[in-house]
Amino acid sequence: MEKARPKxxxxxxxxxxxxxxxxxxxxxxxxxxQWIKLQTPGLPRLxxxxxxxxxxxxxTSDGKPDLSGLWSNDGGDRYYNNITxxxxxxxxxPWAHEIFMKRQLEFGKDSMETLCLPLxxxxxxxxxxxxxxxxxxxxxxxxFDDGMHRSIFMDGRSLEPDPNPTWMGYSVGHWxxxxxxxxxxxxxxxxxxxxxxxxxxxALRVTERYTRRDVGRMDVQVTMVDPTIYAKPITFSxxxxxxxxxxxxxxxxxxxxxxxERMVSTKAGDIAQVSAVVLSRYVGxxxxxxxxxxxxxx
Amino acid sequence: MTQEGTNLWxxxxxxxxxxxxxxxxxxxxxxxxxxxxxxxxDNGVNITIHYVDGTExxxxxx
Numbered sequence: 001m002e003k004a005r006p007k008x009x010x011x012x013x014x015x016x017x018x019x020x021x022x023x024x025x026x027x028x029x030x031x032x033x034q035w036i037k038l039q040t041p042g043l044p045r046l047x048x049x050x051x052x053x054x055x056x057x058x059x060t061s062d063g064k065p066d067l068s069g070l071w072s073n074d075g076g077d078r079y080y081n082n083i084t085x086x087x088x089x090x091x092x093x094p095w096a097h098e099i100f101m102k103r104q105l106e107f108g109k110d111s112m113e114t115l116c117l118p119l120x121x122x123x124x125x126x127x128x129x130x131x132x133x134x135x136x137x138x139x140x141x142x143x144f145d146d147g148m149h150r151s152i153f154m155d156g157r158s159l160e161p162d163p164n165p166t167w168m169g170y171s172v173g174h175w176x177x178x179x180x181x182x183x184x185x186x187x188x189x190x191x192x193x194x195x196x197x198x199x200x201x202x203a204l205r206v207t208e209r210y211t212r213r214d215v216g217r218m219d220v221q222v223t224m225v226d227p228t229i230y231a232k233p234i235t236f237s238x239x240x241x242x243x244x245x246x247x248x249x250x251x252x253x254x255x256x257x258x259x260x261e262r263m264v265s266t267k268a269g270d271i272a273q274v275s276a277v278v279l280s281r282y283v284g285x286x287x288x289x290x291x292x293x294x295x296x297x298x
Numbered sequence: 299m300t301q302e303g304t305n306l307w308x309x310x311x312x313x314x315x316x317x318x319x320x321x322x323x324x325x326x327x328x329x330x331x332x333x334x335x336x337x338x339x340d341n342g343v344n345i346t347i348h349y350v351d352g353t354e355x356x357x358x359x360x
Contacts, residue, residue: 076312076313076314077313077314078312078313078314079314080314081313081314081316082314082315082316085309085314085315088302089302089303089305090302100317101317101319104317104319104329105319105327107329107330108329196316196317266319266321266327270321271319271320271321272320272321272322272323273304273320274304274306274320274322274323275304276301276303276304278323279301279304279306279320280301281335281343282299282301282306282335282343282345283299283300283301283306284299285299286345286356
C-alpha cells in the first residue's frame with residue numbers, strides 16, 4: 001500500500017517542465033517578498049486606499065471569472081484536523097479507522113508535516129499554506145508557498161483512468177456558469193487526508209467547485225469520494241480569502257526529523273478500555289462553551 | 299463531547315471532532331494533551347485540560 005507504482009508518462013513530464021518554468025516566472029514575484037509597501041496592483045480600492053473586497057468579482061478578457069491572486073483558506077481547522085468531522089465512525093472502513101487510531105496515538109509523527117512531504121489533498125483544508133492562482137484559458141496553476149504546485153488542465157482533456165499515483169494528483173477543470181469545476185484523481189495512498197491521519201486509497205476522486213463571490217472571497221465546495229474506505233462521500237465547504245497588499249513568502253520544511261526523534265507515542269499498554277456507559281456521562285456541551293479565547297491557564 | 303460506541307470525540311471551539319483516547323475511565327489523551335473528567339456536587343461534570351503550558355477548566359451541566 002505504501003509503494004507508488006513506477007510508470008513513465010513523458011507527456012506529463014513535458015507538461016511539468018513547462019509548468020515549472022511558468023511557476024519560476026510567476027514566483028519571481030513571491031520569492032523576493034520584498035515589496036512590503038507595494039499595494040497589490042489592479043485591485044479596486046476604497047477612498048481610504050484599502051482594497052474594496054466587496055467589489056464584484058473580476059472577469060478575464062474572455063468573460064470568465066478571474067480567480068487569479070494570492071489566497072488562503074479561511075475556514076478554520078475543522079476538516080484539516082478530521083476530514084470525517086461530519087461522518088460517523090461506522091462510515092469509515094474498520095481497517096482505516098485502526099490506521100487513524102494508530103496515527104492518533106503517535107501524535108502524527110509520520111504525518112506529512114513531520115516528514116516534510118507534500119500535503120496532497122490536505123492542501124484543500126489547511127489554513128497554514130498560502131497559494132497563488134495563475135489563470136490562463138487552457139491551464140490554471142496553483143502555486144503553494146512551500147514550493148508545491150497543482151496543474152489544472154482546462155484544455156478539454158479527461159482524467160486518465162489509471163494514472164501514476166502522485167502526491168498532488170492530476171486535475172482537469174471546466175466552467176459551469178461562473179463556477180470552476182475541478183476534478184482530480186491519481187493521489188498516492190502514502191498521503192493522508194487530514195492531520196489526524198485518515199488514510200486514502202488510490203481510488204480517491206476529488207471534485208472542487210470554486211465560486212468567486214466578490215473580490216475578496218471565494219467559496220470552495222469539495223466532494224471526496226473514496227468508496228473503498230468511506231461509505232459516504234466526504235463533502236464540505238471551505239471559504240478562502242484573498243490576501244492583499246502582501247506577497248507570498250517561502251515556507252519550506254527543514255529538519256523536522258529532529259522534532260520527530262523527540263516525539264513520544266502513547267504506549268499501547270497505557271490505553272484503557274472504557275465502557276460506553278461510562279463514556280456517556282461525558283457527552284454534551286460545556287457550560288459555558290470552551291473556546292480558545294476563554295482559555296486561562298493556572 | 300459526542301460519543302459513537304466506545305469512541306469519545308471532543309469538538310473544541312468548532313475545530314472539528316477529535317478523538318479522545320482513554321487512559322483511564324476519567325483521563326483521556328487529546329492529541330497530546332490530557333482531558334480529565336471529574337464530578338461536581340450537583341451531579342455535573344468538570345472537565346480539566348492539562349496542556350504542557352497550563353491547565354484549562356470547564357464544566358458540563360448535567
